[in-house]
Amino acid sequence: MEQIKIGMLGLGTVGSGVVQIIQEHQEKISQITGRHLEVKRVAVRNVAAHKDEFKDIELTTDVNAVLNDPEIPIIVEVMGSIQPAMDYIVQALENGKNVVTANKDLIAQHGSELVKIAKKNNVDLVYEASVAGGIPILRTIVNSFAADQIEDVKGIVNGTTNYIMTQMVTKGMTYQAALKSAQELGFAESDPTNDVEGIDAAYKMIILTQFAYGTNVKLSDLTVEGISKIDAADIKQARTMGYTMKLVGESAEINGQLAVSVAPALVPLEHPLATIQNENNAVLVKGAAVGTTMFVGPGAGKMPTANSVLSDIIAVTKNIILGTTGNTFNGYRQKAELATPDMVVAPYYLALKIPDIPGQLLKLTHILTEADTSVKQVVQTETDGEYARVVVITHKTSLAKLQEIQKEIKADGAISLISCYKVLEASK
Amino acid sequence: MEQIKIGMLGLGTVGSGVVQIIQEHQEKISQITGRHLEVKRVAVRNVAAHKDEFKDIELTTDVNAVLNDPEIPIIVEVMGSIQPAMDYIVQALENGKNVVTANKDLIAQHGSELVKIAKKNNVDLVYEASVAGGIPILRTIVNSFAADQIEDVKGIVNGTTNYIMTQMVTKGMTYQAALKSAQELGFAESDPTNDVEGIDAAYKMIILTQFAYGTNVKLSDLTVEGISKIDAADIKQARTMGYTMKLVGESAEINGQLAVSVAPALVPLEHPLATIQNENNAVLVKGAAVGTTMFVGPGAGKMPTANSVLSDIIAVTKNIILGTTGNTFNGYRQKAELATPDMVVAPYYLALKIPDIPGQLLKLTHILTEADTSVKQVVQTETDGEYARVVVITHKTSLAKLQEIQKEIKADGAISLISCYKVLEASK
Structure with a gap:
């Protein structure tokens, strides 16, 4: 059977998972692709x-030995961070290599630039694993919502914060x-800023x-907005109100026009997102034709993320065989303005x-x-004689x-706003 | 822009939805495929x-005028039932047409035969809409579990029975x-046998x-096993036990080895399938690498099903453009025996x-x-003086x-088994 040789940049958690799946599921992969996949050099x-753990693989500190190897048509980047990953990916694409990456920071910030370079060199650049770990949400949007008009995408897309929030909600x-x-369980990094401040999401x-x-x-x-300022009192209060x-x-x-946000929100207990616990992720996609669909799965972790990398590797392998590399992962292009604050409506919890x-x-x-805002529920929850909590x-x-x-509350001076969260509406 | 002309067999609920999406979302479809899709003849x-509703489309009673039209590379079959749909699809494939169908009865019973004919003629045969309406589960399994070993697929895959069960559970x-x-709401047919006896599932x-x-x-x-013999008393009883x-x-x-079944089951209230209500469907896929993922959406209905047909039409369109038709929808082939009754284990409710x-x-x-079966819970629920319900x-x-x-209960004669259901285990 013909071989497809793979080069990798990085051999951390996800990288070693990729090697493991390729070795353990070789038979099925060969049956589907008609090729023997082999990680040649990392x-x-x-x-x-x-070197003890990966005896059959050439390990090198020389990145160019991977990027310039003429036997390697697919480079898997699982180093993370912007640089030097970006330079390496650019070099790989310019060398005519197809690139699979799980690097969300890079794709979110420089994706359109990289997509152009891939297109110019007629190679694939795919990154299913960059969003929601084991949930195949990107390829699903490309394939299954191609003819639909998406109206809303919302979800829990960061496992670390969902784990923390689950602990806060269920254990007080x-x-x-x-x-x-x-942090003790390895679900959060020692510097958790990117996760807890909502940047990763x-x-x-x-x-x-x-x-x-x-x-x-x-x-x-x-x-x-991240979760670091959430007061347990608000979680308790929300619970008594059904959220x-x-x-x-x-x-x-x-x-x-588009409104894109990340923030803590009150979720009705009967809402599908309310049931997503711990490190799991979920994405709800609402399409004009299809209605609301939901995709749930592990949002991170070695094997789920590695599996998404593998689905990319197999897609690229098929394209290499068919001679159809160079088609942009998501070919949909549309210019849209950002929605202005007067267009974005929701109920709020204050x-x-x-x-x-x-x-x-x-x-x-x-x-x-005065601000044309009517009240659905109001609860005075405690008073210390001097102040009441409303x-x-x-x-x-x-x-x-x-x-x-x-602004008006601030101007008043006497009343102060402790917290303010968006409230999701119960979805069908 | 070049056109891709589509021929259709049938213009019922799903068929008219297909026409509607093609017309309403033409701009996005053209942007993605680079082609103008047009339903030419139905x-x-x-x-x-x-004819009043579809003025721009050639309507004909002559199926051959569709199947033999040299301008038409894609035939969409949305008539349903085995015959004559099967003969028409065979003729279309033999004529070198790519075929998109939503016909689950046909694919379940004659799929492998049709797949061979498609392969021989180097055309596509795709049928995303045949399972779980708007949920893109087939293409997701093909693309995103390609490198994973699936260990279990379970779900609620019939909207009619889930609607009925939801009414029984929530309204008693x-x-x-x-x-x-x-039936009054149009969720069940006047002859509901196929749905309620589990055949469709x-x-x-x-x-x-x-x-x-x-x-x-x-x-x-x-x-x-279908739902027609379910006693409301068992639903009530299950509820008190947390199911x-x-x-x-x-x-x-x-x-x-494989065990495939359809039957009513007790589902723990905290299990993800417990939250799937009314006509919605859900499929849980457990993979060795990825763990458990869940896909939820409308299981039937005009627009969700039509959207799945459209995702197939667009996939075929891309293959036509790339010259890559003729690759089997699911290329994975593996021989497996059926599991024997001693291998299939679960808790049961009696x-x-x-x-x-x-x-x-x-x-x-x-x-x-005697049968090596231990008891987790036992409840004596009522007695009329003569008999107790246990x-x-x-x-x-x-x-x-x-x-x-x-068998032993039957042999005993005095004790009688009223009902027996599998119990799902709480899934992570």
């Missing part, structure tokens, strides 16, 4: 650290305690937006600290009414009006 | 019935009342088994009618013990042992 930082832990537990939403709408957005186009809390990424099309003297609640309702869930209002409300 | 039984309706409501499990394991099974290889009830299709690989005299429960536990949930036991138990 560039690593420290050969000695890996504080953010700090839940983060510590996640934002990169995934940038890629999902490109696939769903064909439009490139950049990090500064998104509103991004759980999740870090939700959303990319919505509103009259042809927690406020209000002086426990007459007239304050009236003042608050006055502020809301929680309001509004009916749908625009982001512009919400900002007006926030 | 064979219908009654031209007059459709009897089967007959829920069926009548489903079985066809879908046959197709899913082919995709998951590369193995062809036939209807007689499956154990199939809901669903019609579950499962295709499991056990030591390289509801029994037991004479209300001393020694009967002892006798029952004796029968279970419900047992066993620990895992094999189908062979269950059959032994059923």
Whole structure:
């Protein structure tokens, strides 16, 4: 059987999973592709650290030995970070190599540039593993929503924060305690900033937006809020009102314009996203024709992510055999403006600290009414004699009006806004 | 822009949805494929019935005018039933036409035959819409589990029965009342046999088994049980023990052998399938590498099913452009035996009618013990003075042992088995 030789950059968690799947599932892969896949050469930082575990593979510290090997048509980049990964991928593409990568930071920030270089060199550049680990969401959007108009993509796309939030919700832990537990279990890094501040989820939403709408957005186009400031009191309060809390990424099309955000949100307990626990991810896609579909699976981890890399490797292998490399992973291109704050509407949850003297609640309702925002639920939850804690869930209002409300509350001085979260509507 | 002309057989619910999506989403489709798709000619039984609604399309009662049109490279079959659809598809394939069909009965029973004819004629035969309506499960298995070893596929794959079961569970309706409501709402046909007896779900499990394991099974290889004999009392009883009830299709690989079944099952309330309501479908796929992933969406309906047909049309269009038609939809082939009853293990729920005299429960536990089956929960729920109703949930036991138990109970004569259902285990 003819061979397809693979070169790899990096041999960490995902990389070693890729080697493992290729070896363990060789028979099925050969049966499907008609080729024997073999990891020929891997560039690593420290050969000695890996050489006992990977006896059959050439390990090298010389990246060029991988990038310039004429026997290798597929390069798998699993190093992570922007540089030097970007330079290596550019060199690989320019050398006529097809590239498979799991590097979301790179694709989110430099994807369109790399896509052009791949196209110019008539090679594939694919990155299923960059979003939602084991969930094959990118290829599904490309293939199965090709004829549909996507109207909304929302989901839980960061496993670390979902693990932390699950601990906070189910065990009543504080953010700090839940983060510590996640770090001890290896679900969070020692510097968790990218995960807990929503940056990682934002990169995934940038890629999902490109696939769903064909439009490139950049990090500064998104509103991004992480989970580090969430107060356990709000989680408890939300629960009594029929909601759980999740870090939700959303990319919505509103009259042809896009609103992309990552923020903690109140999720109704009967909403499909409410059931997604721990390190799992889920993506809900709403199409004009198909309605709402949901894709759930492990959002990270060695083998799920490696499996997504393998699905890319097999897709590229088929294209090499058919002579059809060079077609862009997502060929859909559409220019769209960003939606303005007056177009983006949702119900909101507001927690406020209000002086426990007459007239304050009236003042608050006055502020809301002035901003054309009506109240769905209001609960006064505690008072220490001096201040009362009031929680309001509004009916749908625009982001512009919400900002007006926030400004008025600030101007008032006496009332203060403790927290403010979007509320998802129960989905069918 | 170059055109791709489409011929259709049938213009019912799904067919008119296909026309609608092609017209309404033309711009996106053209942008992605680089072609203008046009439904040129449709064979219908009654031209007059459709001609006002579809002014721009040639309608004909002459099927050959569609099958033999040299301008048409893609034929969409949405007539349903085995014949004459099968003859028409064979003729289309032999004429060198690519065929898209939503016909699960046909694919489940004659798929392998049709696949060979397509291959011989170097054309595509695709049928994403034949399983789970709007959920793109077949293409996902082909693309995203290509390198993984699937170990289990289970799901709710019939919308009609899930609607009926949802009514029975949430409103305490009897089967007959829920069926009548489903018929009034158009969710069940006037002759509901195929749906309620599990045949439709079985066809879908046959197709899913082919995709998951590369193995062809036939209807007689499956154990199939419908929902028409479900007693509302068992649903109520299951609820008190932490379960809901669903019609579950499962295709499991056990030591390289396959067990494929459709039957009502007790589903733990925290299991992902427990949340799938009304006409929705869900498929859980467990892979050795990826773990458990779930795909949820509308299981039927005009636009969701039409969207799956469109994803097939676009895949075929791309293959026509690239000159790569003729590759089998699912290229995975593997021979596997059927698992024997001693290999298939699960916990079971047994509801029994037991004479209300001393020694009967002892006798029952004796029968279970003889069959090496231990009890997890036992509840005596009612007694009319003469008989008691006893419900047992066993620990895992094999189908062979269950059959032994059923035989012994029958031989006893005094105790009688009212119902017996598989119990799903809580999945991670």
